[in-house]
Every structure is written in structure tokens, then in C-alpha cells.
Amino acid sequence: MSHSIRVIGVQIDLGAGRRGVDMGPSAIRKAGVLSALRALGHTVIDDGNIPCALPEAHKFKDPKLRYLSLIAEAMTTLSERVTAALEREEVPLVLGGDHSIAIGTIGGVAGHYRKTEKKLGMIWFDAHGDANTPETTPSGNIHGMPQAVAFGRGAPELVRIGGFEGGGPKLDPSRSVLIGARSIDALEKGVIEEIGIKVYAMDAIDRRGIYEVTQEALEIVCNGTDGFHLSFDVDGMDPTVAPGVGTPERGGVSYRETHTMMEMIAESGRLVSMEVAEVNPILDVRNQTAEIAVEMVASAFGKRIL
């Protein structure tokens, strides 16, 4: 099935503790994301990048929500671009940037789904939970919070993005999953339990295998929904596969396991939007992480071995 895919880059590293992830969109484009998708028969339109402020040029006010107002501003713009793409029946592909991009992407997708009275599932692929709140965060870095924001927890300036002025969750926790987790902060664990999403941590993948885990995850996110969003943090993969990340965690999902998951996502035919987060070219080895990210995007959009 061929799609019109709208590529939107977000040059943001305000949400991360280490610099350089703002160059992610360039690295992913350089690795050939547009041609890889076109080779699969998709129409690809590149929206260019959403520019973001530099941390050097600004001071943050709240150490528990570093650069909140600048991130909220950029994510509002992203959310509007994502919604506009969906209104044109395009599939948004957002290239980060740190994982705070999910605040804008999910705001845009969930806002559109709510407006059109459709139901949305979500797969969050990540070594981390990204479910901290200003109360639980050890660092104050907003890239550790976007999943909490998606479920209505955290700074109102972020929770309301996408037309959710009244707060509340943007996603249904019973139709959302986290895959690949192996580093959850002590207090964050409680937030994840309260939200109530299904978590497939690395031990589940070790014991049950990626095929069975992905199959079950797809049943959850497709059950009664009109499609699902994929939030793909490259640090979900093992750092030997994807070394160019700010917060590497050993013992991650392997190269082939990740491909298998992406191939199964494509087979489901229900992927409606995707984002790729945390590619950091400064920490990478000859753009390997961006190149592998492009391979995974291609698999998620239908590339097969045969």
C-alpha cells in the first residue's frame, strides 16, 4: 500500500541533557530517508525543519522543567503541522531531535483523531519510560516526560498541546504499549503503573521473543482503533547497533529483532504516523545510527527482504 508521507524535521535538543541531537534531522536525511521511502513506491514530501531556539541563547526558569516555554512553542508548531498533514490524508513522519518531539507529534495526531471521532493506539519503542513528571524527574529534562504528557500528566503548557486545553489523556492507556524498556527511574515506575499501559520490558523480549511480543502488542494497539502511532526512540536498540544516542543503555533490542518488529508493524497496515527520536550525530560513528534508523523506517513502511 502506498502512502503520501510528510516528513517534518525538528531541530530540537532543548529537552535533552546532552547537545547535538538537534542535528538528527540532517543526519537522517543524509542517510537517505526520502529515497528509501520513494523506492518503496510512496510519495514523499519534505516539509523541511521546524527551527528551535538554542540552549546557549536562553536561560531556563524552572530546573524541573528545563526550557519549558521554548519547547512548548516548538511543539505547538509541530502539532499544527502534523494535524495539517493528517487533514490532507498524509502520513506524518517526524524526525527529531530529542524525544520531546513526541509532545508535538502526539498532540497533533491525537487532536486530529479526537476531532474526527476516531480511536488511536500507540507503540512507544524506547530503552526508557519517558514518563517522568515535574514531581518525579531526576534531571528536569523534558525528553524524559513526553509519555507522561501523552497521558495527561505534567506541565499544563505541554498537556494542552493539540487542543487538549481541558487536560486529560491524549491516548487510551489500554490501547498503548511500551516496548524495549530497561531503564526506568524509581519514581517514574509509579507513574507508569498509575497510567496503566502495557510494558514489554527487555525481559519479556528475552523470554517470549520479539515475534510473540510484537504480535500481542499489535493486538492491543489495533483493538478497536483506527490506527496507531509509532514513537521510535533509537536508544530502544542496543547501543552496539545504535551508538549515536545521548542516553545509551546496554542490553537493548537487536538489529534483527527491531527489523522484525518494524516488518510486523508494516504488515498490520495500521500505522498512521511515526517519529524517530534521539539520533545524535555528535555521539555517532560515521552516521551509523541515522543509517540504521532509515532502515527501520523503511521496514515500518513496507520494505521486505523478499
Ligand SMILES: [Mn+2]
Ligand atoms: Mn525516549
